[in-house]
Amino acid sequence: MKVHSGRSVIKFIILYTVVIILLAWALIPIFWMVQSSFKTQAGMFSLPPKLFFKPTFATYGYMFSARGGFFRFILNSAIAALSSTLVAVILGAAGGFALARGRFKRKKDISFWVISTRMAPIPAVILPLYIMFARIGLLGNIGSLLFAYTTFNLPFALWMMMVFFEDVPVALEEAALIDGCNKFQAFLRISLPTARSGLVATAVLCLMFAWNDFLFASVFSSSNTQTIPVAASLLITQQGIAWGQAMATGTVIITPMLIAGLAVRKYLVRGLSMGAVK
């Protein structure tokens, strides 16, 4: 870039001004939430906003005490999200490999089936599951969440692992076959390790989709199996909203996902475009 010419300097200034406005739009809500979670109840509502204040940990202290019960909510969220991720990734890796390598006649139909299962509107999935769970007595059980989250995580993992295995050269497996491996061993020892970063990215996204779910958990969970997004929604009451706790809960919900999401940043485009764009 020719920084010397006047036009370039103007372009440079305009570009970065636009960037600053865009980033302010994207980040102020998150920043404001995290900041508010460290404010006192009175400080939280004082406007114009103060950038510098004495942080208090009182809200977090209450939430993580026995009365706040947040360890419980986090544990419930983690169990439901991790177990559905585990099921999705194990079955998805095997099935995705088969889809990538096998010459299935109806591959187009299978793809459509997988995609439409992944993309089914959540309210339309909740309804039949709710009645089924009510009849077999699974409502309020953490197993109902495992099942519910698998409805979107399994098709997602299947699809993503198919995409990632299509990138692994078939020659690697053929070499293993010649060395006396059977096809499953070739998958386990050669293809899976080769596609491991794809596997990790898929797992992280499955975890995120399940962790961030609110609607399924709001219908299927009971007070014992409440997940943390449901706990956040219950802070909205007829009497008003406990904003300090709401902001602290929001911070607790997004922090692990920000870290996990940024850790697999390289694969986000692939994951979030259902593998269509590299």
Place this chain on the structure above:
Amino acid sequence: MAAHNPLKSDTTRRGERTEILMFMPSVILLALISIFPLAYIIYISFMDFTISVDSPVFVGLNNWVRVLTDDVFWSSWGRTVLYAGFGLLVEMIVGIGVALVVFQLPKGRNLVLTLWMLPLFVAPVVAGLLGRFLLNSTYGLYAWFLQLLNLKVELLGDVSTAMAAVIAIDVWEWTPLITIIVLAALQSMPQEAVEAADIDGAHYGQKLRLVVLPMVAQPILVALLVRSMDIMRFVDVIKISTEGGPANSTKIVGYRLMEVAFRFQDFGAAAAIGITMLIVTIVLGKLFVRLLMKGGVG
């Protein structure tokens, strides 16, 4: 060709068998989580559950007639089209625009993109809470900004602005998705074509229209389809921020389904609503798969 070589044909068949065995567990579970609920929701739409969940009564087309003659059903679909249409329009325009801006940056492209994409990781329930907090007219930060401009309104609580406000929350969360997809496509563009246009003396508008956009058209379409299916999936933000109100002004069809099912306990009617939603998803899914199978994306 394999048939001419008995040895090869044998290994192929054995190979296929391994793959079928590896695919089987997924297929069985997938059937359980997709075909079974689908069949079940169709069944529910012909039954009356109001007397007892355990022994529903067959009512024929009654639920369907009630839903299809219900004004709220049609107006909720109308609002869904508005919500999705405006939301997607803004997300596409801003998302592509931001991708072009970030693509122009000589320095700091990665950092800017990383910060810009952070809302993607925010749970919709938190996005809804944040919208409510920031827009609250007595203590919300954004409401305070607006008051400095002499605009004193309860954006989420006013019939004329609530829809725009929930769309803005969706735009805040999901525009970065369009940006990262389009930017990835821009970055994989063959540099020669763009440079050739430079030599020909094309100005930026021409270059964009004639060289750049045709090359990223497919990924843009993918982004649009993925977002259209996803914008139909969620009602979390609306549930948290407006609960469909005020005066039904943000009651999109997904929210209407939840209300009919779990507030009115009218499962049969809710099932019929759900089937209309599934039909739209299925059409979009067909388009998506057709686009992918044509190849050449990415």
